[in-house]
Amino acid sequence: xDKRNILITGGAGFIGSxxxxxxxxxxxxxxxxxxxxxxYAGNLDNLSDVxxxxxxxxxxxxxxxxxxMSEIIAxxxxxxxxxxxxxxxxxxxxxxxxxxxxxxxxxxxxxLQAAKNYWEKQPEGMQGKLFYHVSTDxxxxxxxxxxxxxTETTPYSPRSPYSASKASSDxxxxxxxxxxxxxxxxxxxxxxxxxxxxxxxxxxLLINNIRHNKPLPVYGEGLNxxxxxxxxxxAAAIDLIFHNGGVGETYNIGGLxxxxxxxIVKLVISIxxxxxxxxxxxxxxxxxFVTDRKGHDLRYAIDPAKLCNELGWKPSVTFEExxxxxxxxYLANNQWLDNVTSGEYLDFYNxxxxxx
Ligand code: NAD
Ligand code: TYD
Numbered sequence: 635x636d637k638r639n640i641l642i643t644g645g646a647g648f649i650g651s652x653x654x655x656x657x658x659x660x661x662x663x664x665x666x667x668x669x670x671x672x673x674y675a676g677n678l679d680n681l682s683d684v685x686x687x688x689x690x691x692x693x694x695x696x697x698x699x700x701x702x703m704s705e706i707i708a709x710x711x712x713x714x715x716x717x718x719x720x721x722x723x724x725x726x727x728x729x730x731x732x733x734x735x736x737x738x739x740x741x742x743x744x745x746l747q748a749a750k751n752y753w754e755k756q757p758e759g760m761q762g763k764l765f766y767h768v769s770t771d772x773x774x775x776x777x778x779x780x781x782x783x784x785t786e787t788t789p790y791s792p793r794s795p796y797s798a799s800k801a802s803s804d805x806x807x808x809x810x811x812x813x814x815x816x817x818x819x820x821x822x823x824x825x826x827x828x829x830x831x832x833x834x835x836x837x838x839l840l841i842n843n844i845r846h847n848k849p850l851p852v853y854g855e856g857l858n859x860x861x862x863x864x865x866x867x868x869a870a871a872i873d874l875i876f877h878n879g880g881v882g883e884t885y886n887i888g889g890l891x892x893x894x895x896x897x898i899v900k901l902v903i904s905i906x907x908x909x910x911x912x913x914x915x916x917x918x919x920x921x922x923f924v925t926d927r928k929g930h931d932l933r934y935a936i937d938p939a940k941l942c943n944e945l946g947w948k949p950s951v952t953f954e955e956x957x958x959x960x961x962x963x964y965l966a967n968n969q970w971l972d973n974v975t976s977g978e979y980l981d982f983y984n985x986x987x988x989x990x
Contacts, residue, residue, distance in 0.1 A: 636663060637663045637664070637665075638661075638663070638664045638665070638713055638714055639664075639665045639667070639710055639711050639712050639713055639714070640657065640664055640665070640666050640667070640712070640713075640714045640715070640716060641667050641668075641669060641706070641707065641710070641712045641714070641715045641716070642654055642657070642666055642667070642668050642669075642715075642716045642718065643668075643669050643670065643697055643715070643716070643717045643718055643719035643745065644670055644676070644717070644718035644719030644720060645666075645668030645669075645670050645681065645692075645718070646668065646670040646672055646676035646677055646678055646680055646681060646692075647670070647675050647676050647677075647680070647718065647719070647722070647832070648675075648680075648722075648826070648828075648830050648831040648832060648865065649718055649768070649826055649865055649868060649869070650668070650670070650718040650719070651680035651681055651830055652828070652830070652865050652866055652868070652869040653716060653718065653869045653872055653873075654666055654668055654681065654684060654690070655683070655684055655869075656866070656869045656870070656872075656873055657716075657873065658684055658687055658689060658690060660873060662689075664689065665689050665690075665691075665710070666689060666690050666691070667690075667691045667693065667706065667710045667712065668681070668690070668691070668692050668693065669693050669694075669695050669697060669703070669706060669719070670692070670693075670694065670695075670719060671694065671695065671696045671697070671719070672694055673721075674832075674974075675721075675722065675723075675832045677830075677970075677973075677974055678692070679970055679973070680830045691710070693706060696741075697717075697719050697737065697741035697742075697744055697745055698736060698737065698740050698741045698744050699744065700744040700747060700748055703744050703745055703748035704748040704751060704752065706748075707748050707749060707752045708752055712749070712752070713753075713762060713763050713764070714763065714764040714765075714766065714876075715745060715749055715764070715765050715766065716766045716768065716872065716876065717742065717745055717765065717766065717767050717768060718768045719737065719741060720737060720738050720741075720799075720800070720803075721733050721734045721737045721738060721796070721799070722796070723796070723832075723834050723835065724772075724794050724796045724797075724927065725834070725927060726796075726834075727794055727795035727796035727799070728794065728795060728927070728928050728929075731795035731799075734795050734796055734798075734799040735795075735799055735802075737799075738796075738799035738800055738802070738803050739799050739802045739803055739806070741803075742767070742803035742806055742807065743803075743806050745765075746765065746806060746807065746810045746816065749763070749765055749816070750810065750814055750816055753816075754814075760814075760815050760816060760817055763816075763817050764817050764818070764819065764876070764881070765807065765810070765816055765817065765818040765819075766818070766819045766820075766821075766872070766875070766876055767803065767804065767807040767818060767819070767820045767821075768821060768823070768872065769800050769803070769804050769820055769821065769822045769823075770797065770800050770822055770823060771784050771822050771823060771824045771861070771886065771888065771934050771936050772792065772794065772796065772797035772800065772931065772934065773790050773791075773792050773797050773800050773801040773804060773822060774788045774789075774790065774791060774822070774934075775790075775791030775792065775793055775797075775931070776791075776793060776931035776932050776933060776934070777932065777933040777934065777935055778932065778933065779859070779932075779933060782935070783935040783936060783937035784822075784886060784934070784935065784936050784937060785886065785937045785939075785940075786822075786884045786885070786886055786940055790804075790805075793929055793931055794929055794931070797931075804820055804822075807820055808820070811882055817881045817882070818881070818882065819875055819876070819879045819880075819881065819882075819883055819884075819885070820883075820884045820885075821871065821872065821875055821879075821884070821885045821886070821887050821941075822884065822885075822886050822887065822936075823863065823868050823871070823886075823887040823888065823936070824860070824861035824862065824863050824887065824888035824889070824891075824934060824935075824936045825860045825861060825862050825863065825934070826862075826863055826864075826865045826868050827862055827863075827864065827865065827956065827957070827960055828864050828865030828866065828956065828959070828960050828963075829865070829959075829960060829963040829964075829967075830865075830970075831865070832974060833964075833971060833974065833975055836860075836895065836898065837862075837898070837902060837957075837960065838960075838964060838971075839851075840898075840899060840902045840903070840906075841902060841906055841960075841961055841964040841965070842964065842971050842975065843920065844902070844903060844906045844907070844910075844917045844920065845906070845910070845964075845965070845968070845971075847917075847920065848920070849920055849921075849922040850899055850903075850917075850920045850921050850922060851922055851924045852895060852896060852899055852921060852922065852923050852924065853895070853924060853925075853926045853927045853930060854923070854925075854926035854927075854930060855896070855923065856894065856895045856896030856899065856923065857894055857895070857896065857932075858894070858895050858930060858931070858932055858933065859892050859893065859894055859895075859932065859933040859934070859935070860892070860893060860895070860898075860933075860934055861888050861889070861890070861891055861892050861893075861934050861935050861936050862889070862891050862893060862898075862953060862956075863887065863888055863889040863891065863949065864889070864949065864950075864951040864953075864956035864959075864960075866950070866951065867889060867949040867950055867951055868887060870947070870950065871885070871887045871941060871947050874941075874945050874946075874947050875941070875945065878945050879945060885940055885941045885945070886936045886937060886938055886940065886941065887936065887938060887941060887947075888935070888936025888937070888938045889938070889949040889953075890936075890938065891949075891953050892933075892935055893953075899921060900918070901957060902957065902961065903915070903917045903918055903920075903921075905957060905958055905961045906961050906965070909961055909962065909965055910965065
């Protein structure tokens, strides 16, 4: 069986922790090295079940630091990289775009350069190596209501500092492929939800606020549409693309599951109230319409046909099952929520909502 030494960046965050768990469990011959800076969004509790695995190494480091990335790639003889580390929250990108350019653009560039320098020196060169870049559907811009969906050939049209930084990083990955022959794959996924997501994103924020009887902020009129995918189905797609996807190819990942924000809010209220033993609809009065996000993209929708038809992927969890599992997880993990919603999180939250 194939042995690999895989560097996974951003593994202490939401999606990265699920990818690490999946790769360690499904591929017993792989060694996994995780690099994560443990920013406000990274939490070693997300990796507590794998941290003592002899095939797993955690290293706290900044992906922007080229020398450190070069050192780590050489020391662990890394042959594949799955790159997830990023600043990932649109609202934060509106307040501090420079942090997004630093981590998402310069960080990706440092990793690419460190990998290129190391791999070019190997006797076999780039042969058998892989830089897998995890990206977002937000690079494609925003859709009007209707049947249109983003495909792999939709022109890039990023509209927030977050999506502009992710688009830029995608371009650098493709540039390294074309210029230096770096073997790479990119996937662009729709909105994820599930356990371990930092509660600044819509779904965990709703659950946490319902738990504390705090207002549920709905931007604008709640009519923006997002296409939601359970995080383990994203991890499964990454696994499939990593192994079977074409080198140099891009795959869109999404579960054909579009929801208006206000409908998500009502669904999460109904499940959370039920699981908390509250009267049906008890938390509906917590809904609070607030000033819209600046430049708020109206609609995202992913066409996953290439991934489904060429690689045979399909989501395994229905939205109803996934949301139920997610609410159950957050209610059973109050301590996790309380730990991560202190300090820097609260400062940001107060800044964001003070003007509304
Ligand atoms: P997250 O914010 O939960 O986790 C990001 C992780 O990166 C954290 O552990 C953080 O500590 C780490 N990190 C940040 N800056 C770093 C740096 N300079 N050096 C090293 N580590 C650093 O994000 P997520 O939601 O898990 O997203 C992971 C990736 O997937 C991102 O690249 C994101 O753009 C992409 N993505 C996310 C979604 C989604 O819905 N969450 C959808 C599609 C794509
Ligand atoms: P979010 O989870 O931040 O993901 P993204 O902006 O990357 O799609 O937000 C999902 C949707 O929910 C988005 O349209 C913004 C909206 N939203 C709210 O209405 N209220 C909130 O408190 C948050 C965090 C988001």
